Amino acid sequence: MKLAALAAAQVAYGLSARPPAATRAVVALFLGTSALEARRAGDGRAVAAAGAVGFGAELVGVATGKPFGAYSYSSKLGPRVRGVPLLAGAAWAMMARPAWVVAGRITRRRRRRVALAAGALTAWDVFLDPRMAREGYWTWPGGGRYEGVPASNFAGWFATGLAVFAVYSALASEGDEREALALYVWTWLGETFANAALWERPRVAAAGGVAMGAFALPALWRRR
Numbered sequence: 001m002k003l004a005a006l007a008a009a010q011v012a013y014g015l016s017a018r019p020p021a022a023t024r025a026v027v028a029l030f031l032g033t034s035a036l037e038a039r040r041a042g043d044g045r046a047v048a049a050a051g052a053v054g055f056g057a058e059l060v061g062v063a064t065g066k067p068f069g070a071y072s073y074s075s076k077l078g079p080r081v082r083g084v085p086l087l088a089g090a091a092w093a094m095m096a097r098p099a100w101v102v103a104g105r106i107t108r109r110r111r112r113r114v115a116l117a118a119g120a121l122t123a124w125d126v127f128l129d130p131r132m133a134r135e136g137y138w139t140w141p142g143g144g145r146y147e148g149v150p151a152s153n154f155a156g157w158f159a160t161g162l163a164v165f166a167v168y169s170a171l172a173s174e175g176d177e178r179e180a181l182a183l184y185v186w187t188w189l190g191e192t193f194a195n196a197a198l199w200e201r202p203r204v205a206a207a208g209g210v211a212m213g214a215f216a217l218p219a220l221w222r223r224r
Contacts, residue, residue: 006033006183010190018135020076027077027090034094034183041175046100046168047093053167054092057160058084068156073138092164095124098184099161100168101177105219114169116215118161120184123211125157127191130204147204181219188212 006029038047061068062083077085096117103116130147133140144150188209196205 027087031090031094037179038097042173043097046171047096049167050096050164051089051093053164055089058088067159069150069152071138071140074136076137095121098180101180102184102215102219105222114165117165118158120215121161122157126211127208185216188216
């Protein structure tokens with residue numbers, strides 16, 4: 001039921017002018033849906049830890065430019081701590097369990113799963129960063145070759161993802177994974193469609209669709 005409500009809200013959001021208040025509301029709903037699913041599966045502590053590790057990396061990133069490259073946040077995402085919005089931690093928390101579950105469908109070896117989960121999370125950012133930067137939620141002063149986003153950002157996401165899932169793996173349970181898998185697949189399909197058909201961003205649709213699909217499709221195949 002929660003996933004259906006999230007999907008409906010995201011569809012409405014995709015068709016709207018996407019004001020900052022709506023963005024914050026959708027992020028909060030996404031986080032709530034993912035956190036509730038994780039709690040039912042016994043992964044509540046792991047998701048909270050993922051958010052904390054990610055938020056810590058954002059604090060270092062804004063202050064030093066490492067590991068993501070030089071960037072800064074605007075005030076559009078709400079209250080900030082040392083230049084980092086509190087909602088920034090949500091991005092790392094709300095997709096942590098879906099990425100972990102997708103990786104677990106592909107391999108059960110811990111080290112490989114940590115690396116695959118970091119890759120699955122980074123693949124989502126191929127959609128996220130171009131849109132949020134374009135709409136003024138954060139800026140890259142030096143620009144970048146992919147929609148104004150530098151390659152260092154994705155390297156930083158992968159490196160941070162390795163730290164996130166090293167911690168996550170120590171706290172994770174093996175509860176029901178169906179909803180988390182559905183959340184990852186829905187995000188992949190929804191972002192691909194929205195960028196291609198609604199927002200006229202075919203390059204982002206293609207790049208993000210391939211990136212997330214590289215993890216979603218093998219996970220779905222293994223589920224069969």
